[in-house]
Amino acid sequence: MSDAIRPAVERVLHELRPEADLETLPAGADLREELDLDSMDFLNFVIGVHEATGVDIPEADYARVSTLETCLEYLEQHAGA
Amino acid sequence: MADFLMPSLGADMEAGRLVEWRVKPGDRVERGDIIAVIETDKAAIDVEVWETGTVEALLVEEGTRVPVGTPLARIGSGAATGPVAAPPEPQAETPSAPGPPPLEAVPASERPSLPTSAPAPPPTGRLRVTPLARVRAEELGIDLARVRGTGVEGAITQADVERAASSAPAEPPVGEEPARTLTRPEPAAPPSPAGAPEARSTALRRAIAAAMSRSNRDIPHYYLSMAVDLSSTLSWIERTNQQRPVAERLLPAALFVRAVALATREVPEMNGHYLDGEFRQAEAAHVGFAVAVPGGGLIAPAILEADRKSLGDVMADLRGLVSRARAGTLRSSELSDPTITISSLGERGGVDAVFGIINPPQVALVGFGNIVDRPWAEGGLVGARRQVTLSLSGDHRVSDGHRGSLFLAAIDRLLRNPEQL
Structure with a gap:
């Protein structure tokens, strides 16, 4: 499953920040801090992830998807649920 | 009949560059149609036309930077018989019109046709270019039509432009565009040393500063x-x-x-x-x-x-x-x-x-x-x-x-x- 999820999430991030190099994103980095995403960007991220994976991340869970790693983990837990 | 003028797209805009025509002489346009892409110091903007009629002539070539208010195109009332007051039917002859490659039809969707690495004809669709890449290309004198985009849906990113720049040593670091700044009717910032990262922010800050000073002076x-x-x-x-x-x-x-x-x-x-x-x-x-x-x-x-x-x-x-x-x-x-x-x-x-x-x-x-x-x-x-x-x-x-x-x-x-x- 994660095989499909990671590229999907990276694509969404890339669409938001075409200039950002996700390869160099430090492990555990807060996406909003690291990529300078404001609340509109982050909403677009959540919408993009929903479109790509079908997982709807409620606002209450935003804190659980704040880094790339925790986000992938969250999506794996919820995909197909 | 009306002239379509370089619009003011914000208080701080003094001039804009006509990046691309989306219509050609003879095309019928309706109020609200996008007829050109114009670049300000800040962004590329799809520009809509305010009257319904027929494009009689394009008065400014693609790539030209002109002050706000400069006539860009002549839009006729649409009477098919021909222009009333307009001098000779310009169609193919207008020297300033980029006549030759008729820009096919205006693409129906916003989706761009992907740029190829061939320098040849202007693409019919709009290049998808990130704003940073656009500015970087300008600084480096890189023709975006020749850059291969690796971003989303083929978008050209800053990295693509820099790659293109380093693989094209024939191109002088500062392209002809910025070098001709002095002949332009625009007081814009003189180009900084080749490709200096400050170049863009300097121009941007200068545009913002000019507008804000004006505001503070008048209001x-x-x-x-x-x-x-x-x-x-x-x-x-x-x-x-x-x-x-x-x-x-x-x-x-x-x-x-x-x-x-x-x-x-x-x-x-x-x-x-x-x-x-x-x-x-x-x-x-x-x-x-x-x-x-x-x-x-x-x-x-x-x-x-x-x-x-x-x-x-x-x-x-x-x-x-x-x-x-x-x-x-x-x-x-x-x-x-x-x-x-x-x-x-x-x-x-x-x-x-x-x-x-x-x-x-x-x-x-x-x-x-x-x-x-x-x-x-x-x-x-x-x-x-x-x-x-x-x-x-x-x-x-x-x-x-x-x-x-x-x-x-x-x-x-x-x-x-x-x-x-």
């Missing part, structure tokens, strides 16, 4: 501020969002826009333009929303008729505008029309207030600081509340602190009654 500003308790409003947003599909979730910014728009009905002298020595009140509230553009700079596209739209529609507009502003695909009508502007610092950070400079010819700017936890006194008790500091930069030629206070009080009241927004 006798006054400033007011007021703290607003947003706690219950934010809870209302949370509850509402639980019931909304993800794509329709609300952000506080949408409520800010609605509250400001509705408040202008109560204090209408905040909403309009000051032109030729008098204030012209606007019929509707077209609320400009300042958006930070990647790589620096601000652009304030408008949410049209925000006083007549539902909160959900305002949110959808806002989301579209911010995305388009950042992708560099705004339309001219979204830029030239604001009747009042909002500058919002967003939800993260600890800045209390922003006191903005009015965007002429507008007469007011409403600022929202970061949303912060602060002690709040109410009913003799102090508690922690989520609050935002609302500010008003007003124009003394049109209003005063008293009316300004009423305006802020109205915004405060509206914000605290979100179900009515």
Whole structure:
């Protein structure tokens, strides 16, 4: 499953920040801090992830998807649920 | 018959570069059609035409930078028999028209045709280029049509441009574009040393500085501020969002826009333009929303008729505008029309207030600081509340602190009654 999820999430991030190099994103980095995403960007991220994976991340869970790693983990837990 | 002029896409715009024609002589255009892509110091903008008719001549070549107000094209009334007053039917002959490669039909969709590495004909679709890449290409003298994009849907990114630059040593580091700055009718910044990263921000800062100096010189500003308790409003947003599909979730910014728009009905002298020595009140509230553009700079596209739209529609507009502003695909009508502007610092950070400079010819700017936890006194008790500091930069030629206070009080009241927004 994660095989499909990671590229999907990276694509969404890339669409938001075409200039950002996700390869160099430090492990555990807060996406909003690291990529300078404001609340509109982050909403677009959540919408993009929903479109790509079908997982709807409620606002209450935003804190659980704040880094790339925790986000992938969250999506794996919820995909197909 | 009418001339289509280089539009002013913001108070700080003195000139623009015609990047691409989307029509050719003989094409029929309707009000609202996108007929050209114009680049300002800040972004590439899709420009719409304001009359219905037939394109009789294109007067400015692609790639040319001209001052605001310069005739770009002649639009005929559409009488098929031919132009009445216009001199010789220009069609293919106009020297300045880029006649040869008729730009096929205007692409129906916004989706660009992907650039190829062939330098040959101008692509019929619009190149998808990130704003940073566009500027970098200009600095390095790189022809974007020759750059292969590796970004989303083939978008050209800054990295692509730099790759192209390093693999094309034949191209001098500073292309002919910037080198000819002196012959241009535009006082823009002289190019910095080849490809220096400051080059762009320097030009941008200079454009912003010029506009802001003008505003400060012409507009006798006054400033007011007021703290607003947003706690219950934010809870209302949370509850509402639980019931909304993800794509329709609300952000506080949408409520800010609605509250400001509705408040202008109560204090209408905040909403309009000051032109030729008098204030012209606007019929509707077209609320400009300042958006930070990647790589620096601000652009304030408008949410049209925000006083007549539902909160959900305002949110959808806002989301579209911010995305388009950042992708560099705004339309001219979204830029030239604001009747009042909002500058919002967003939800993260600890800045209390922003006191903005009015965007002429507008007469007011409403600022929202970061949303912060602060002690709040109410009913003799102090508690922690989520609050935002609302500010008003007003124009003394049109209003005063008293009316300004009423305006802020109205915004405060509206914000605290979100179900009515």
